[in-house]
Amino acid sequence: MLKKSAFPLLLLNMFLANLSMGLVIPIVPELLEMFSASGQAAGYLVACFGLTQFLFSPLAGNLSDRYGRKPMIIIGLILFGLSNLLAALASDLTLLFVSRLIGGVGSAALIPSIIAYIADITTADQRSKSMSWLGASMTSGFIIGPGVGGLLAEWGIKAPFYVSACVGLLAMLCSLWGLPESLSADIRRMRQQVKEKKENVFRQIVLSVRTRYFVLLLIVFAMTFGLTHFEAIFPLFVVQVYGFSTRQIAILLTVCSLIGTLNQLLLTDRITQRFGEKRIIGAMLLLSAVSLVLLLFSGHFYYVMAVTMLFFTFTNILRPTINTLLSKVAGDEQGFVAGMNNAYTSLGMIFGPMLAGILFEVQVNLPYLFGGFVLLVSSILSGSRLRKVLASS
Template sequence: MSTKSAFPLLLLNMFLANLSMGLVIPIVPELLEQFTASGQAAGYLVSCFGLTQFIFSPLAGNLSDRYGRKPMIIIGLILFAISNLLAALAGDLTLLFVSRLIGGVGSAALIPSIIAYIADITADEQRSKAMSWLGASMTSGFIIGPGVGGLLAEWGIKTPFYVSACVGLLAMVCSLWGLPESLSENIRQMHRQVKEKRDNVLRQIVLSVRSRYFVLLLIVFAMTFGLTHFEAIFPLFVVQVYGFTTRQIAILLTVCSLIGTLNQLLLTDGITRRFGEKRIIAAMLLLSALSLVFLLFSGHFYYVMVVTMLFFTFNNILRPTINTLLSRVAGAEQGFVAGMNNAYTSLGTIFGPMLAGILFEVHFNLPYLFGGFVLLLSSIFTGSRLRKVLSSVDS
């Protein structure tokens, strides 16, 4: 199998990695009731996944440059399966948290390697379209996860985890057999011979502030913060405030995610060509902020569905646009920059759900008001800073 023919398998792997993040969200109220845990545990349960993802992402990106994309993808899928199996077997909240921590490590190994793999096999003129498809699999996996989790939970609260573990093992076998290495041995050897010592992840974050792609990483953080802020508390919000059932939550999230993904595939390339990356990124951040606030206006099921669908659509368009620009800026360090991309995603996954859970206990409207405020500030800030990034890429 050639590297380009492996593209569908990469999309599937990316989908599965992000599916695992969102899978637990709709069954959080039932899990918390089963384990007699507080409401804040809902945010922490999502945040702990991002914690290990954040810690290990830069390391995984560097290892993929040194030893190849395929080994890291295989390792990520194995950890993905182990994580879900442990969650299915968990008899208390502690083991469930452990399973989420392992899942974060698996995601750290998998996601940067897939992004770097696609950058390896695509030319500059094809990369935007490839990243659009990758972004669709990434965001749809995270967004569809809650819907799938809710529907599967009707056969038992642990069923989503068993199914996810089996699918992860199947993807690992398919990748082991059918996924060629995209990085030549010469390039891998060159990276292994580099003696310079990489800084730890916190030092890399500090140094990235002075990099030319920092504004893009900041957008990655803000976008992920807003999305996880929305989803981590969404089941509790619509159950306690609007009286939705678990089935309604699953249907709503599944339908909205499918429509949002379809809109992304149909719209992203065309509107980016017409209006340019700078305007699209600033506009999507602004519209995402407005969507969060509009969610508070009514509890009618179809109104919530429309607002949620729009929020997912704006996020789905934003992700591939940012990934395309990051891959163009990265040059020869695709693995490292992909690792930093995942690290900033992890920071959003850590702080978004954590703050959402804390704010929800203060007042149920606060998570969405604060999330909208963060996205609004990001839209204003990035709108003034992106011009320099785009000029450096085009020069």
């Protein structure tokens, strides 16, 4: 087994990648105004990232198994840097879309490879704690990103993109120099020689419909759909409807993400042990739906901050609870379930922002009303359906 000296660098890479994504959130309204683009374009910008992530994740995972984790991590970081550099240089909306598509490919190469790397260098009893640290690095990067992005935007609308590109380059150089390969040369040669035929992701999704845990995968989709409904339109919504500034958006998202993550760490285990995963999933879906609708009631800064903090708290508790229950019912299908979890998350990232952008152009409140409706229906359906899942597991 490799020394765990690689582990801090993996956490740093995940942190920097999510920091780079979070940096640009507060400047979305100004960016779209610069290109005379609509709210619909904002939704498509988020959706196209999810599209390439969805399409390339299976290929990237296969390449990671055959040729090693380190090459895919390096490629992912290079693509992240290139994506942000293109966005910084973009003089029209087309190049901005190209940059997002490249960013999705980078995410597909980077994130699964880091997760697989950690699985390679940890034992089964260490893995849960290691994955928790990895999740914390992802969340903390995204928390700090909007605040830093809002401050950098005062130096120019493109400054967050340039800094993001530099961060990606720095992470790539650190990994190139300090990250050993986790798979031995013998294992890589053996896997390259195996001509195993794997089902494509679309066929796997069809197969997942017949599984006993399909309802949990639908909840993963609904949760991501609702979350991206919120995130894709939030900067535009609070600027156009409530008149918030870039600095206010940065402060709001940073504070709310931080509190939401803290609440997740303090509350998730306690309430899950007391009430069980089934009740927590239903309750968090319902409360997430309510908080989306409550966002429409007032534009007072501290009211919006309180509602956003609650929404982040509910969704942050929901995600690990669903993952835990999926792991429990998966049995010997852990790999397939992990892949489907990622696939349904990516589908939510595609369709959630896309529809949110379209609805925003029809009426500014519709994205949050419809997102709340999807979460509400999911909460109602989860009650009886999850009971059957648990009974059969």
